[in-house]
Ligand SMILES: CC(C)(COP(=O)(O)OP(=O)(O)OC[C@H]1O[C@@H](n2cnc3c(N)ncnc32)[C@H](O)[C@@H]1OP(=O)(O)O)[C@@H](O)C(=O)NCCC(=O)NCCSC(=O)C[C@H](O)C(=O)O
């Protein structure tokens with residue numbers, strides 16, 4: 001059964017109320033952020049606060065990812081030293097990954113699985129080798145930093161992002177990695193969030209990074225298989241089994257062909273639905 005990644009919530013490590021609140025939130029994963037959401041003068045205190053919360057709070061089945069500061073900052077090594085060895089940390093997220101050297105460096109500081117922020121122009125161009133890094137588990141799109149580097153403007157259709165999103169998706173799928181879409185900044189605009197989640201889901205992303213708890217319900221709904229999709233998956237599996245028993249390699253269901261590749265897709269849908277149901281238990 002594969003773990004769901006529908007909703008991946010950022011929490012600034014400096015915000016105690018948010019760290020407290022997160023234990024009851026319906027996020028599939030949490031990114032505890034030491035980087036951009038934390039002011040330079042608060043970095044050291046945020047590290048201490050986060051280490052205490054991770055030691056004391058049970059975040060349940062949520063994947064616990066810590067985003068450390070960039071290796072070109074004075075905080076990264078201490079971040080990796082503290083959180084790279086904590087049992088309550090499932091993975092280390094490295095910001096602004098532009099090639100494999102930075103992953104090699106962090107891999108030398110911790111044994112945890114690594115995740116990469118994909119948010120620089122060079123990172124897009126090197127997506128294939130980054131995704132192939134042997135310690136890498138997942139990629140997270142950083143569309144704010146990418147837009148800043150590109151000099152692109154916000155568009156609801158995300159046309160300026162498409163080349164980068166597509167390259168990272170190809171790289172993630174080629175290497176069998178998890179890939180999570182970027183954040184939607186207007187956190188009170190749920191219609192805009194839904195449209196962007198639908199776009200990301202249809203492109204193939206596993207889920208969406210989020211900045212506010214009010215965004216969780218939309219992402220959890222959009223990135224979960226719907227009841228209709230689950231029912232169709234069951235019917236496809238059944239139709240193909242019937243065709244196979246009759247000595248045929250292709251079934252026809254609702255006027256469409258069903259081949260073994262569609263059965264694999266249907267099984268993946270059922271696996272995701274099962275994993276989501278198991279989280280709710
Ligand atoms: C965006 C916010 C600053 C808004 O905060 P606030 O005005 O306090 O919101 P609310 O009053 O509506 O909050 C209601 C309650 O929810 C809790 N809360 C708020 N945000 C979170 C959160 N992220 N996780 C958990 N809980 C949260 C508040 O504490 C309130 O609780 P209560 O008191 O019980 O009512 C704020 O949401 C925020 O700081 N969000 C995170 C911002 C962040 O992490 N940014 C960095 C990541 S984005 C990024 O860097 C992407 C990438 O790198 C790129 O380049 O694109």
Ligand SMILES: [Mg+2]
Pocket residue numbers: 036117119142144145
């Ligand atoms: Mg960023």
